[in-house]
Amino acid sequence: DQQVKQNSPSLSVQEGRISILNCDYTNSMFDYFLWYKKYPAEGPTFLISISSIKDKNEDGRFTVFLNKSAKHLSLHIVPSQPGDSAVYFCAASDTGFQKLVFGTGTRLLVSP
Amino acid sequence: DAGITQSPRYKITETGRQVTLMCHQTWSHSYMFWYRQDLGHGLRLIYYSAAADITDKGEVPDGYVVSRSKTENFPLTLESATRSQTSVYFCASSGGDTDTQYFGPGTRLTVL
Structure with missing residues (x-):
């Protein structure tokens, strides 16, 4: 049973526009959430995180929103750049645990 | 490096x-992890280790063995490889107060 779901396998946006990547989770014990970016032939790299005590976290062009009641988080990239083209994974964990549960990923393509 | x-x-x-x-990290991170990445499944945890000589199973441990005699190394052994173990394997490590994990570049394994 997939505890972390990314229902959109792919997303295409134009350069300069907003990219919104979505993630849903089912385990109410999750209280720390992360986004990773992955380029082909490389390992995932950490992008941004949020704990359940917040509903928003920003880092430059990247903002993560958390809606605990809906068990939903989203990653906003504004403005999108061609270099953002990658696979994005959301992940979640319980407090005090290092075990991350990953979603299946969303492939983002930003076209010039 | x-x-x-x-x-x-x-x-x-x-x-x-x-x-x-093989997996080697130079940060002296206490936690180390092994994941496999398969289409449609995202990243799934195989085994993890909280410290030298402490290991535990993840989501998909069957057919794999790990050891951690030194903090910096965390080898993953497939004792008798099967075709279903064809995958891309990622090692990761983390330390400190966050759950942020840092990934290696991956090993693409093909079992014929």
Whole structure:
């Protein structure tokens, strides 16, 4: 049973526009959430995180929103750049645990 | 160089053979992890280790063995490789107060 779901396998946006990547989770014990970016032939790299005590976290062009009641988080990239083209994974964990549960990923393509 | 490395980067083996994938990190992170990435499944945790000589199963441990005699190394062994173990394997490490994990570049394993 997939505890972390990314229902959109792919997303295409134009350069300069907003990219919104979505993630849903089912385990109410999750209280720390992360986004990773992955380029082909490389390992995932950490992008941004949020704990359940917040509903928003920003880092430059990247903002993560958390809606605990809906068990939903989203990653906003504004403005999108061609270099953002990658696979994005959301992940979640319980407090005090290092075990991350990953979603299946969303492939983002930003076209010039 | 500092960071996390994996070897080999590519490996082809035959069914029934024993294969060991190596992982080395230079940060002295206490936690280390092994994941496999498969289409439609995202990243799934195989085994993890909280410290030297402490290991525990993840979501998909069957057919794999790990050891951690030194903090910096976390080898993953497939005792008798099967075709279903064809995958890309990622090692990761983390330390400190966050759940942020840092990934190696991956090993692409093909079992014929």
